[in-house]
Amino acid sequence: MAAVPASLAGRFKGSFAYFTIKDRMPQILTRVIDTLHRHKNEFFEEHGEKGIEAEKSAIALLSKLRNELQTDKPLVPMNDGLPDIPLWNQYLEYQRNLSDGNEQPSWFQSPWLYVECYMYRRIHEAVIQNPPIDDYDVFKEGKVQNFFESQQAIIALCTYLQELLKNIEDLDEKQLQEEFFKLLQVSLWGNKCDLSISVGEDNSQKVNPFKSLDDMKPFILVDDMESLWSLLINSKKRRTSKEVIRVDVVLDNAGYELITDLVLADFLLSSKLVTEIHFHGKCIPWYISDTTKRDFNWAIKQLQSANNKWMSRCGINWEGSIEKGVWVYHDHMFWTLPHEFCSMPQVATDLFAELQKSNLIIFKGDLNYRKLTRDRKWEFTVPFHQTLNKFHPAPLCSLRTLKSDVQVGLKPGQGEQLMTSEPEWMISGKYAVVQFDASL
Numbered sequence: 374m375a376a377v378p379a380s381l382a383g384r385f386k387g388s389f390a391y392f393t394i395k396d397r398m399p400q401i402l403t404r405v406i407d408t409l410h411r412h413k414n415e416f417f418e419e420h421g422e423k424g425i426e427a428e429k430s431a432i433a434l435l436s437k438l439r440n441e442l443q444t445d446k447p448l449v450p451m452n453d454g455l456p457d458i459p460l461w462n463q464y465l466e467y468q469r470n471l472s473d474g475n476e477q478p479s480w481f482q483s484p485w486l487y488v489e490c491y492m493y494r495r496i497h498e499a500v501i502q503n504p505p506i507d508d509y510d511v512f513k514e515g516k517v518q519n520f521f522e523s524q525q526a527i528i529a530l531c532t533y534l535q536e537l538l539k540n541i542e543d544l545d546e547k548q549l550q551e552e553f554f555k556l557l558q559v560s561l562w563g564n565k566c567d568l569s570i571s572v573g574e575d576n577s578q579k580v581n582p583f584k585s586l587d588d589m590k591p592f593i594l595v596d597d598m599e600s601l602w603s604l605l606i607n608s609k610k611r612r613t614s615k616e617v618i619r620v621d622v623v624l625d626n627a628g629y630e631l632i633t634d635l636v637l638a639d640f641l642l643s644s645k646l647v648t649e650i651h652f653h654g655k656c657i658p659w660y661i662s663d664t665t666k667r668d669f670n671w672a673i674k675q676l677q678s679a680n681n682k683w684m685s686r687c688g689i690n691w692e693g694s695i696e697k698g699v700w701v702y703h704d705h706m707f708w709t710l711p712h713e714f715c716s717m718p719q720v721a722t723d724l725f726a727e728l729q730k731s732n733l734i735i736f737k738g739d740l741n742y743r744k745l746t747r748d749r750k751w752e753f754t755v756p757f758h759q760t761l762n763k764f765h766p767a768p769l770c771s772l773r774t775l776k777s778d779v780q781v782g783l784k785p786g787q788g789e790q791l792m793t794s795e796p797e798w799m800i801s802g803k804y805a806v807v808q809f810d811a812s813l
Contacts, residue, residue: 378750380484381778389778389800390485394442398492401661402439405496405511406432412509420505427503434499438492447477448491453498457706460720461494464711486748490711497657510658516668519566519628520675522577527632529581530559531676531683534636538643546606549644553605554598556637557772557807558586561593563633564625564738564774565802566662578629589805594775594791595757595782597809601733601770604811605646608732612648621651621731621767623708625738627668634737635672635691642699649699651731656704660740666704703727713747715762728766735770742773742806746781753788755781757808765812774805782808 383394409428416424441449450462468478468487480488501507520527537552544552559582566578608618620641622634638650654664673695676688694700707721717725728734736745746760757771760781778799780788791798798804 377747378752380486381748381750382483382485383481383488391481394480394485394488398489399439399443402435402442402492402496406435406439408511408514409435409506409509416506423505427506431499431503431506434502435496438495438499442480442492445479445481447479448483448488451494451498453501455501457494457710460706460710460712461491484748486713486743487711490709493659494657494709510665510667512658512661513668516627516662517671519577519626519662520632520672523566523579523629523632526578526580526582526629527676528681528684529583530632530636531681531687533583534639535683535686537640541640541643544644549646550602550606552640553602553644553646555583555586556633556640557598557601558589558593559583560630560633560637560737561772561805561807562586562589562774563630564772564805566626566629582633592804593807594780594787594804595806595808597770597807600809600811601807604733604768605641609646617649618647619649619651619731620647621653621728621734623653623734623736623741624664624669625741626662627664627672628662630737631664631668631672632676636687638700639687639690639694642694647732649701650694651701651703651727653708654702654704655709656706657709659709663740666702669702712744713762714741714744715747715764717764717766725766731767733768733770734766735772737772739773739776742771743777743779745769745771746779748777748779751779751781753780753783754785757782758810758812761810765810768809768811770807770809772805772807774802775799776802780806782806 381388381390383391385391409432413425413428416428418424420427440446448465448468450465451458464487465478468483472478472482476482478487496511500509500511562582562585563578612618620638622638624631624634634652638652641647642650652669654666654669656665658665673688673691676684677692679685679688691700695702705721705724705727707717707724710720712720717728736742745764746757747762749760751760775798780799791804795801795803
């Protein structure tokens with residue numbers, strides 16, 4: 374087995390990690406500060422002087438954080454009293470020990486994955502320590518805006534789904550497979566709408582998502598859709614009447630992408646390919662546009678009350694699926710820790726046991742891919758399976774558009790060719806993968 378390469382980090386000048394820590398992360402902090410500042414009057418109306426004091430205090434903490442980042446200060450322990458604090462502080466200790474005590478972990482010297490997660494957790498710390506605004510989601514505005522600006526695409530999706538469900542019983546296996554591939558690709562490309570990559574700028578879906586699927590097919594660099602299909606169709610054929618066939622979806626962005634995931638989930642249930650779907654979101658606001666329980670419930674409520682009949686039909690049906698218990702939402706704190714997924718069996722035994730009940734786990738998006746593959750400078754041809762480092766709770770699949778400089782499982786020469794023709798191919802969101810790993 375070859376040695377494991379170094380983690381992506383800001384110390385590699387010219388890398389996307391370096392650019393992110395130097396430019397993008399301070400911009401994100403500036404936007405958060407600006408958001409709090411713009412809502413000052415609202416805090417005053419709701420909470421009086423206490424609201425203003427809390428806003429000032431949170432901004433002071435965030436400005437200090439931004440300064441620490443920009444001057445590459447050592448990372449410091451956190452102490453806001455939330456249950457995940459011991460794990461965060463142990464992880465800091467672990468990073469200290471890795472450097473043999475030679476240097477304190479700092480923003481540019483430590484792994485990019487760690488410091489980026491750490492920044493989002495510190496943003497939460499700044500807000501949580503300042504009641505009465507401690508419940509405020511500094512990223513909510515952007516998520517809501519993305520949803521409303523993707524309205525036409527959402528209508529197209531809901532309309533397509535409702536038309537499809539009318540005669541889903543009559544589809545033969547080949548037709549069912551075609552629809553599955555279509556909705557899987559819509560969910561895959563839905564991952565383009567990521568606010569952390571656009572630093573919170575509008576990144577909504579403006580066009581009918583079905584129109585461009587054929588044109589985008591060549592940009593899927595690894596396409597394991599056939600393997601997913603055979604897993605699902607074979608489980609359906611073998612299933613006894615009482616047996617549960619469960620798919621877990623580890624969610625990424627709220628707004629438009631979430632709707633693409635819910636449409637895929639509805640199709641999987643309605644076609645009887647699966648019997649229940651478990652969604653996993655974040656328990657705190659995270660990476661600007663990641664889905665929290667609040668975002669999940671808000672999206673379904675928005676659809677229910679929409680004045681488009683297919684949107685509201687979707688919202689009503691999905692609320693029904695939750696009530697029936699065939700859609701289940703979970704938010705475990707592990708998803709907002711800095712750990713690679715291969716440490717889940719030790720760090721979050723309960724979550725790992727939950728995922729072992731699944732027939733298939735779909736991981737959405739770039740951050741999940743980075744945590745699956747341990748965010749390292751792998752050769753492009755290293756097998757996906759190898760980078761998982763024995764993380765196999767169940768058959769799993771990554772649906773991801775590329776927005777960071779890690780990619781594995783490519784054919785010999787494929788990555789190098791792209792490097793020559795399109796130097797930005799790993800970070801532009803133009804390319805995608807559907808990568809499957811079945812081995813347990």
